[in-house]
Amino acid sequence: MRKKIGILGGTFDPPHLGHLIIANEVFHRLELDEIQFMPNQEPPHKERESHTSNRDRIRMLELAIQGNPFFSIEKIELERKGRSFTYDTMKMLMERNPENEYYFIIGADMVEYLPNWHQVDELMKMIKFVGVNRPNYELESSYPIIPIEVPFIEISSSMIRKRTKNGETINYLLPYGVINYIEENQLYGS
Numbered sequence: 001m002r003k004k005i006g007i008l009g010g011t012f013d014p015p016h017l018g019h020l021i022i023a024n025e026v027f028h029r030l031e032l033d034e035i036q037f038m039p040n041q042e043p044p045h046k047e048r049e050s051h052t053s054n055r056d057r058i059r060m061l062e063l064a065i066q067g068n069p070f071f072s073i074e075k076i077e078l079e080r081k082g083r084s085f086t087y088d089t090m091k092m093l094m095e096r097n098p099e100n101e102y103y104f105i106i107g108a109d110m111v112e113y114l115p116n117w118h119q120v121d122e123l124m125k126m127i128k129f130v131g132v133n134r135p136n137y138e139l140e141s142s143y144p145i146i147p148i149e150v151p152f153i154e155i156s157s158s159m160i161r162k163r164t165k166n167g168e169t170i171n172y173l174l175p176y177g178v179i180n181y182i183e184e185n186q187l188y189g190s
Ligand SMILES: Nc1ncnc2c1ncn2[C@@H]1O[C@H](COP(=O)(O)OP(=O)(O)OP(=O)(O)O)[C@@H](O)[C@H]1O
Pocket: 008, 009, 010, 011, 012, 013, 018, 019, 022, 105, 106, 107, 108, 109, 110, 132, 133, 134, 135, 153, 154, 155, 156, 157, 158, 159
């Protein structure tokens, strides 16, 4: 059966409420069958500031999505070394699951960056892109993205890493299970 799958690719270092809110909004607005959170091995466009292990990022994602039967984790990018180009990943995923229709969800910062994506024109022919608004970025593109308005959420993983390092509160910015995990495992200098 043909399924409509939303993919939220990211570094998730750590996952936060911004990720969960945009995934949930797009899931309902586009009437998708499921959302797969897809952690990258190495982001194509930025140097990782933090060297949180894949195991920790996966565990935090598991805790973040716990209880939502429509959310799961796709680990395909962790199987390959090097930079995780979405074009390579989606080619592999579509070969494995040719019956699925994929909607790749990105925040407005990534929408602005789209012209620099590897093989972006080919990628546009393979899958649909869904862009969601994010404070300080424009949700406009010459590429045919599906724009979805979500509540503006001024939370980022870098903000959470910085606050944790400085001993500031991160309460209510991410699920409690993830906050506890960060504290118990002393991530981000906590
Ligand atoms: N608050 C937010 N609002 C809208 N989109 C978001 C938000 N946070 C993350 N995203 C989107 O989720 C995807 C994965 O983001 P990522 O895991 O890199 O988190 P991040 O908060 O942007 O991280 P960092 O601060 O380390 O750059 C990207 O497409 C990003 O644009």
